[in-house]
Amino acid sequence: MKVRVLIRLKPGILDVQGAAVLRALAGLGFADARELRVGKLIDIEVDAATPAAAQQRVDEMCRKLLANTILEDYTIEAVEAGRLAPRQAVR
Amino acid sequence: MKVRVLIRLKPGILDVQGAAVLRALAGLGFADARELRVGKLIDIEVDAATPAAAQQRVDEMCRKLLANTILEDYTIEAVEAGRLAPRQAVR
C-alpha cells in the first residue's frame, strides 16, 4: 500500500527557508508568487491489509518519528494503486 | 490560486535520507514500512487568472529554481480553494 505523508511547519511558525525561496523567486522575476512554504514529503510503501490499517500505522510512524509535533503538522494521503499519478498533475 | 509542488529524487538516485529513515523505523518496530523516499513539498500561493496559467507559472519556477532537475523530478498539483484539505486526508 502506498501512502504519502505531507509534513508542514505549523501555521504560526516562521518558515525562513520558504521566505528565502520566495525572495529568490522574486529576484528571478516571479513576482506572482505571493506566498510560499517549504515542507517535507515522505512516500512510504507499507504492508497493510486495508487502506485504513495502512493509514493508522503511518499515523503512528508520524507521531513516533517522522514529524515533530511541536513544530510540524502532518497529513496522510492514501495513494491507491490506480492513482499513483495525482489526477491534476501537469507532469 | 494555491498550488502544491511535490519534489522527489529521480528514481535511480540514492535517497540517503529515505534509507536512514527506513532503518530508523525498522529499529522502532515498524517492520511493515517496506520502502520510503523523502522529498520536498512546496505550497505556493500564486497570482493567476486560471488554474492552467498558475500551473504553467509554477512549472517555470520549478525549472528555474525550485527543483534541481539534475537530481529531482517534480509534480505540480492544483489545490482549489474548496479543496485545501485533500479528500483522503486522515488529519
Place this chain on the structure above:
Amino acid sequence: MRFGVVVFPGTWSDCDFHYVISEVIRQPVKYVWHRDRNLSDLDCVILPGGFSYGDYLRAGAVAGKSPVVEALLEFVANGGYVLGSCNGFQILCEAGLLPGVLMRNECLQYRCQSTNLLVENVETPFTRGLRAGQVLTMPISHGEGKYYADPPTLAALKARHGIVFRYATADGQVVKAANPNGSVENIAGVVNETGTVLGLMPHPERAAETAMGGTDGLLLLQSLLGTLVEDGTFLKR
C-alpha cells in the same frame, strides 16, 4: 565522579569529551554505546555533538528514540546528571527530556564560530560555580541550533528559570547581533525542572584548554565536580 560519553552512529564529539574528562579534569570516564540501557555505574551522562544517524530526518530525531536515551528517564529520576551539547541538546529536546526544539539556523547556513554566553541561572549543578551575569566564551558548530518553544512553554521555562545561557555580546548585552542562529530570545542552553539535565548548543569540550583558545567550557564540569575555585574558595560568588 563517573562519566559516560554516549556514542551514536554519527557522533563525533565523543572523543573530545572523553579527552577532556580523562586528561584535563582527570575523572573516570567510559564510552556508552547507543544500545546500552545500563547506566547504573555512572554519575553523569554526556550526549556529545555530531550528526547522529546523519541527522537526515531532523537533528536528533532518531537518536532521541534510542535505547540509551530511553534509559536516561530512569537515570534522571534517580538523580543522575545529563549534559547534552550540540547534537546532544537536539537529542534531549527530541526525546522530550528538555522542552522546545532546535530548528535550522535562521541564516540557513552552518555556523562554526566563537560565541559569548550570558549566564542566567547559577542554581544548577553545572553552573553553581559561576556568577549570574558572567559571560563565557565557547564555540558553536551547527546548522540547526535555533531554539524554539511555543509561547506557553517559553513562559513556563522562564518562570522556573530554565534558561541557563543566552547568546550575548562580550560585555553581556543580549542583542540580535550576538545571536548566531536566530534562537528565540537568544537562548543557547536550557535546563530541566530539577536542574540536572542541561542542554546547550555551544561546545564546552572545545573550550577546555588554553591551547584551544579558552577554558570557559571547563567551568561547567568543574561546577559539577565542586572543584571550581575562584578567589581561593569554591562557590564564593
Place this chain on the structure above:
Amino acid sequence: MAGTEPKVTLDLARGLGLTADEYDRIIARLGREPSYTELGLFSALWSEHCAYKHSRAFLSRLPTRAPHLLQGPGENAGAVDIGDGWAIVFKMESHNHPSFIEPFQGAATGVGGILRDIFTMGARPIAILDSLRFGDPSDPKTRQLVNGVVSGISWYGNCFGCPTVGGEIAFAPEYSGNPLVNVMCVGLVRADRIFRARAEGVGNPVFYVGNKTGRDGIHGATMASATFDDEAEAKRPTVQVGDPFTEKLLLEACLEAMATGAVVGIQDMGAAGLACCTSEMPARSGTGMEVELSAVPQRETEMTPYELLLSESQERMLLVGARGRDEELRCVFAKWELDAVKIGEVTAGPELVVRHRGEPVARVPVDALADGPRYDKPHAPPAWLAERQAFDPLSLPEPADYGATLVRLMSAPTIASKEWAYRQYDQQVGTNTLVLPGSDAAVLRIKGTRRAIAVSTDGNGRQVVLDPRRGGALAVCEAARNVSCAGGRPLGVTDCMNFGSPERPEILWQFAEAIDGIAEACRALEVPVVGGNVSFYNETSGQAILPTPICGVVGVLEDAGRLATQWFKATGHRIALLGPDAVSLGGSEYLWTLHGRVAGRLAPLDLEMERRVQSAVRAAVQAGLVTAAHDCSEGGLAVALAESSVSGTRTGAAVGCDVTVERGRRLDETLFGEGPSRVVVSVEAARQREFEALMAESAIPWRWIGTTGGERLTVRAAGRVVVDVAVDRIEHAWRSGFERHMA
C-alpha cells in the same frame, strides 16, 4: 544475458572514449575481441583519469624520496613520519567536473572520496583543506556555484566529523566555465600501522563493504577525461550522491576491522568503482582475483555486470581479509550497521575473473588493465606567450592615491577574507586545531606528544600561465613558506595538477614545465612529492582554464607551543621584512584588479634563498622570537602588512602599523609587486637584539621596516607618507570584498 548486450565494435569502443589504436591494443593483449563487459573495464581503466596516459611520463620527474617518507605515490595516499611513532597520511584530489555539473553533490562527493583515500591507509582523518577556483564572483552563476560547492563541502565534512582547517578561493574569468574543486585530506596513524591497497595471499577472501551499488556515476572516470561542451547536459545522469553518515560508519568500522589484524589490504571504490579495485589491488601484489557480481549488494534491480563493475556509487570499499577470519570482520561491520559481503577470492593470477550468476563475463590479465597506454605527445610553448611576457607593467600610469589602491586590493575577492566560506565549516572537531583558518597555515596538535603539524595549500594560475616552470615552483614554495611561517618544517607535498586538454601541445607544455618547476622546488626545499592527482580536460568549448597546479604541504613542529600566526598582536613590536627585494607587477593581483591584465614577467626565484628564508623564519618562530609571521603573496608587501593588521580580529583587535619602505623603481611595484621568499615578522622590542643575532646567522637579506600600533596603517617612502589609512577602513574592505558577492 549476452544477448541483450551491445555488440563490441570499434565504434562502440570509441563511444566509450577509447581510440582505434587503444582498441587494437586491447585485442592484441587479449588475443581476441573483448566482451562488452571487458570493453567497459578497459574503457574505464584506460581513461586519462585512471591511467594517467598523458602525464605518467612527466610525473616520474618528481622527487619522491626522503628519509622520513613512509609511502610515496602509488597507493591511495602518501605518508610521512613526523616522529614519536606517528605518521601523517595525506593527499589532494580534484572533483572539478562533477562539481560543475552538480556543485553541491560534486563537491560533497569530492570530500567523501579523499576522506576514504586517507582512512583506507588506516589513518584517522584529522583535517580537510579545500582549494577552489571560480569565475567572476559578481556573476550570479558564479555565486550559485560557490554557494553549492561550499555548502557541499560543509555538509559532507561537518556531518562526517573532520574539521576543514584551510584552503583558498581565487577568482579568474578562465574558471567560469570550469570551476576547480580540489580537496586535500590529512590523517594520523601510527607509523607502523599503515595499511595498503594490496591483494596478497592466494585464497584470501575479498569483501565488499559499505553502501549498496546503484547506477550512479557510471562513466565518471571517462567523463573526467573529456572537455565540457554542449553535450555536458546529456552526460548529466551520472551524478553521484554523497552519504557522509555512512562514510562515518565506514571509517569507524574500517579502523576497528584493521585493529583486529584480519585485514590484509583495502582500497576505496572511487573512480571506475569495482573495476578499478579488482584490477589495481592484485596488480600491485602480483596476484589475481576472482569475483562473483551477483553477490554485490545492489540498490537497483537488474543491474548488468557492466554496470556493477563501473558504478561509482559512493561510500564503498573493497577489502581483502585474512583467510578464516570472515566472521570477525563481518561482526565489526555489522556493529556499525554496514554490509560486508564476501564477493570473491585472491587467486594466483595473473587474471581478473569476473562472474555473474556463475557465468564468466570477463577474464582479463590484471596487468593489462592496470598498465594503461602511455603517451608521449608533442608539447610546445604557446605562440602568444612571448608577447604576453614582454608587456611592461611600468608602462602603465602610477596610481594617484596609494591608500585607496591598497583598500581596493584588500577588497579584491581573491585577497579578501574567506570567512564567509570557512565559518560554514567545522574547524575544530577533534580539538586539535591550534590555528584556525585565517592565518598562513593551519596548525593541529598531535595529542599525546609535544608535536604539531602545519598545513597549507597554494597555487596561482596567473603566475603559471605566464611562466609555467617558475609558477609551478612558486606553488611549492608558497605552500611551504606558509607552513614555515607557522613554525613548521615542511615534510611532504601533495599536488593537484589542473590543466586543459593534454592533446593540445601548448597545454601539455604548460603541464610539463609546471612539473619540472615543482620538481626543482621540491629538491631545493628537500621535500618529496608523496602523491597527487592530475585533472586534464578542464576546458569549456575550447577555452582552457588557467594552468593551475595546487600544492599542499604538510610540516611538523617539534613544539606545539612554539607556533606563529600572521596577525600583529600588540602595539610597539618591531616589524622586519625578510628576504630579497626583487618583486614584479607581472602576473600580480594589482595588475589584474586595477588594469584587468595578466601579463609581464615574474620576479626571479632563487630556490636556495627561498630555503634559507624559510629556515630563518622557522628558527625565529621556534626560538619564540616572533609575535607574528606572514609571507608576502598576492598583493605584495602592502597587502601582507594590511593582512597582518586586520586578520587577527577573530580573536582580538586590529593593530595598525607604521613602516618605511625603500622607494625602488616605482612605488606601485615596491608596495604591490609580488616576489618569492619574502616574509614580514613582528618582534617584541625586548627581543630585538636576539632576533638580530639569529638573522645574522641565517645569511639572508633582511631589515627593520617599522613598528606595530595605532589605528592607522602608515607607509613612508623617501621621506614622504605615501599610505595613511584607518585600519577600520581596511578591515571593512577586506571583510566585505568577497562576502558582498555572496549576499
